[in-house]
Amino acid sequence: MIMNQRTRIAITGIGLVTPVGNDRESTWKSLQEGRPGPGPITTFDASGFTTRIGSEVKNFDFDSVGPRKLLKQASRCHHFALAAAEEAFVDAGIRPQSATGERWGLAVGAGMMSISLKELDVVHRSCAPDGAFDATRMAAPDYPADPVYFCRTQCNAGLALLALHFGIRGYSTAVHTACASGGQAIGTALKAMRRGLIDKMLVGGFDSMLNPIGLSSFCLLGALSTDNEEPWRASRPFDVTRNGFVLGEGAGFLILERWEEAIARRANIYAELAGDGNSLSCYRITDSPPDGDGPIQAIRQSLASAGLRPEDIDYVNAHGTSTQMNDQSECAALKVVLGEHLPRVSISSTKGCMGHLIAAAGAVEAAVCALAIRDGIAPVSANFQTPDPGNEAVNIVAGQSRRIPIRAALSNSLGFGGSNSCLTFRQP
Amino acid sequence: MSNVNITKEEIDAILPKVADIIADALGCDLDDVQPTSSLITDLGGESIDFLDIVFRLEREFKVKIPRGKIVEDARGPLAESEFEKGGVVTAQGEERLREFLSEVPADRFKSPIKSAEIPKLFTVETFAKMIIREQRASSGA
Numbered sequence: 252m253i254m255n256q257r258t259r260i261a262i263t264g265i266g267l268v269t270p271v272g273n274d275r276e277s278t279w280k281s282l283q284e285g286r287p288g289p290g291p292i293t294t295f296d297a298s299g300f301t302t303r304i305g306s307e308v309k310n311f312d313f314d315s316v317g318p319r320k321l322l323k324q325a326s327r328c329h330h331f332a333l334a335a336a337e338e339a340f341v342d343a344g345i346r347p348q349s350a351t352g353e354r355w356g357l358a359v360g361a362g363m364m365s366i367s368l369k370e371l372d373v374v375h376r377s378c379a380p381d382g383a384f385d386a387t388r389m390a391a392p393d394y395p396a397d398p399v400y401f402c403r404t405q406c407n408a409g410l411a412l413l414a415l416h417f418g419i420r421g422y423s424t425a426v427h428t429a430c431a432s433g434g435q436a437i438g439t440a441l442k443a444m445r446r447g448l449i450d451k452m453l454v455g456g457f458d459s460m461l462n463p464i465g466l467s468s469f470c471l472l473g474a475l476s477t478d479n480e481e482p483w484r485a486s487r488p489f490d491v492t493r494n495g496f497v498l499g500e501g502a503g504f505l506i507l508e509r510w511e512e513a514i515a516r517r518a519n520i521y522a523e524l525a526g527d528g529n530s531l532s533c534y535r536i537t538d539s540p541p542d543g544d545g546p547i548q549a550i551r552q553s554l555a556s557a558g559l560r561p562e563d564i565d566y567v568n569a570h571g572t573s574t575q576m577n578d579q580s581e582c583a584a585l586k587v588v589l590g591e592h593l594p595r596v597s598i599s600s601t602k603g604c605m606g607h608l609i610a611a612a613g614a615v616e617a618a619v620c621a622l623a624i625r626d627g628i629a630p631v632s633a634n635f636q637t638p639d640p641g642n643e644a645v646n647i648v649a650g651q652s653r654r655i656p657i658r659a660a661l662s663n664s665l666g667f668g669g670s671n672s673c674l675t676f677r678q679p
Numbered sequence: 680m681s682n683v684n685i686t687k688e689e690i691d692a693i694l695p696k697v698a699d700i701i702a703d704a705l706g707c708d709l710d711d712v713q714p715t716s717s718l719i720t721d722l723g724g725e726s727i728d729f730l731d732i733v734f735r736l737e738r739e740f741k742v743k744i745p746r747g748k749i750v751e752d753a754r755g756p757l758a759e760s761e762f763e764k765g766g767v768v769t770a771q772g773e774e775r776l777r778e779f780l781s782e783v784p785a786d787r788f789k790s791p792i793k794s795a796e797i798p799k800l801f802t803v804e805t806f807a808k809m810i811i812r813e814q815r816a817s818s819g820a
Contacts, residue, residue, distance in 0.1 A: 319706025392743050398730040
């Protein structure tokens with residue numbers, strides 16, 4: 252390995268709320284065992300949709316994650332975020348105090364600003380009672396709009412709730428680059444810390460698009476698996492029979508600290524957050540380029556940022572959505588970047604288990620990489636059996652998880668719109 | 680608009696529902712929401728909470744409360760220039776406020792009162808009285 256003189260950043264806390272577990276260790280255990288998260292959608296009546304399955308967070312206690320006053324302005328995924336962030340702080344054994352809050356930062360991958368069916372219904376009833384839309388009715392004195400709704404649905408609403416709840420007063424930002432959000436937020440955090448803007452950070456992502464509007468949008472694009480009778484195997488990244496992703500929800504958070512400070516306080520270090528790569532493919536809104544252009548640059552940048560070479564990588568947590576275009580593009584990129592080392596590197600997509608957590612995906616999968624390094628386990632790529640013709644050399648972790656020493660790992664997140672993120676993690 | 684003829688019975692009739700709505704909107708325990716509790720000082724309310732509470736009261740009691748209505752009512756017959764000067768409530772304005780906000784304990788009026796701080800005086804009962812006034816206005820009483 253090339254020794255680098257860059258500021259080293261330690262991951263000292265992890266918190267997770269996912270479709271396969273409401274905390275870090277239960278999620279990690281499920282991922283190692285390949286226990287599936289997807290099932291029939293229960294949070295609303297999805298019976299009329301072409302896809303009626305999703306990967307929901309289960310048995311989650313929404314009322315206990317913060318004061319009622321705060322939760323009034325929290326959406327479904329903000330609750331997941333508050334719980335995962337709290338777990339990360341407890342795990343790290345350190346949190347912002349009034350004297351230290353301004354040296355703590357926050358970077359999150361946040362879901363998109365959207366409107367709920369309830370709110371659409373208000374608009375419809377009030378502005379179009381006879382069918383024709385009349386915008387002036389929105390300004391009428393009897394227009395029954397809930398003023399708090401706007402606060403809850405802004406892209407940075409979750410960022411504000413987290414900062415307020417945990418007393419973080421330093422550098423803060425909310426990133427939304429679709430499925431790359433979580434990864435790019437963590438990459439942004441790494442850059443901010445290397446610049447010395449802050450000493451410690453809470454970083455992560457949260458999302459839930461498991462609602463009628465989110466589901467309908469992805470159904471219209473034909474992006475989701477329609478294997479409604481077999482939800483447990485609907486998400487099968489890199490398998491030749493794959494037919495779309497499974498929409499999931501959840502949150503993942505990490506605590507980042509300067510290496511020397513983490514060592515000085517004898518913190519438990521999962522892994523080093525060593526590199527970040529960020530690029531835009533400029534190809535199509537919904538697809539990643541078949542030749543891997545875009546992801547290639549992100550992965551190379553990330554390796555360079557970590558001071559590592561392809562031969563240093565033992566595991567890749569792929570974006571692996573279980574759509575044909577993603578899997579093709581990502582395999583092409585990995586072939587180009589890893590080159591002759593490709594057959595040796597274990598590659599899996601934990602979306603086979605969890606489904607696709609959209610803006611939270613990159614953050615949750617960053618946590619998975621840190622846990623994989625801690626335990627020396629490459630988690631299984633669930634439901635993978637047969638590779639695409641030409642991808643036989645891509646070393647997918649098939650059947651069961653692998654116990655292997657992991658010196659360094661990559662996590663890819665390739666977003667709708669062409670945004671790409673690649674993070675590099677190293678053994679401490 | 681005067682409130683001299685709002686009876687205790689009228690207030691008591693709606694107070695439990697108003698308290699319920701305020702407790703829910705502010706995320707506090709119902710036991711803490713007393714008739715004389717100040718929404719800002721005692722219950723931690725913020726400006727967005729006032730919008731939320733008014734929205735919920737409007738829906739529950741089927742009335743329309745224009746934004747800023749309480750302060751406007753509080754000024755009553757006084758012209759704006761008589762009520763406040765340079766952001767501070769005049770002596771005449773303060774007299775009017777004490778009369779209008781008769782439910783607010785007298786020791787909470789600390790001269791000079793800044794106009795921007797008038798909402799700190801508003802109690803749970805202040806909102807109940809506002810509902811009653813609007814109900815009367817809309818029924819033409």
